[in-house]
């Protein structure tokens with residue numbers, strides 16, 4: 085099967101919607117790749133849905149690389165994007181380049197994603213000039229939760245909406261090949277989508293974006309600490325896992341498992357020599 089590239093992604097704008105899901109491990113990446121998803125995002129949501137932190141702030145560069153490697157091994161067709169974690173692209177451009185290089189070289193991913201608008205455009209230009217494809221991310225920025233004070237919808241005022249449009253335009257100019265729009269009114273997402281030349285990938289940003297992304301664990305019903313309004317649950321894995329585990333526990337207790345079918349039998353002559361007299 086043909087591999088997804090930044091060109092494939094750019095060319096879908098205005099033609100075909102782009103599907104994006106998060107992945108943090110090999111088996112999930114393999115299943116989602118087989119299902120035909122365009123992009124696998126190794127999101128720093130990892131920290132919340134897999135590592136049990138209450139925000140994405142504690143996630144480190146080595147966490148992202150560790151999980152990024154596993155996802156790349158499971159992806160044969162999908163385009164793999166790795167989130168640059170908290171503070172890994174703010175100290176200096178030189179430091180950012182080193183961190184992005186480490187992600188690209190150690191994981192084999194095709195791209196990185198950075199949260200922010202106009203204020204990080206110099207950084208994004210440096211990365212794209214060095215041959216690293218960058219996905220932008222504006223609107224709700226979870227890495228700024230301590231500054232913003234929670235996860236709430238962005239771009240609600242005239243000024244905030246104008247700022248987000250300027251951010252999107254600046255990101256395109258800086259060389260980003262796509263932009264995630266997180267938690268903004270659908271009318272604003274539509275306006276941004278119409279006014280830039282690169283695809284927008286929405287999460288809580290309505291149907292007019294060029295593509296959609298969801299946290300896989302939310303979409304499969306595997307994370308229930310909170311469920312944002314923008315999530316649709318396609319299965320309830322939480323329940324089927326618990327049901328399977330309960331059955332196993334019960335069958336271990338009652339000796340209904342394992343049966344002979346799951347057991348290995350010794351040759352009869354060996355058995356007799358060993359235990360025949362007893």
Ligand SMILES: Nc1nc(=O)c2c([nH]1)NC[C@@H]1CN(c3ccc(C(=O)N[C@@H](CCC(=O)O)C(=O)O)cc3)CN21
Pocket residue numbers: 128129132133140224226235236237267299301302307310311312313314
């Ligand atoms: N499991 C999970 N899913 C996500 O989508 C996600 C993460 N984790 N971690 C990183 C960020 C944080 N995100 C979040 C988290 C909570 C809300 C939330 O509860 N939002 C309210 C809206 C509040 C308002 O009206 O302003 C909601 O009801 O959807 C939204 C996005 C999105 N990302």
Ligand SMILES: CC(C)C(=O)C(=O)O
Pocket residue numbers: 106125126127128129130167221264266287297298299
């Ligand atoms: C929700 C997506 C866009 C993300 O950044 C993440 O999963 O970390």
Ligand SMILES: [Mg+2]
Pocket residue numbers: 127128129140167226
């Ligand atoms: Mg993220």
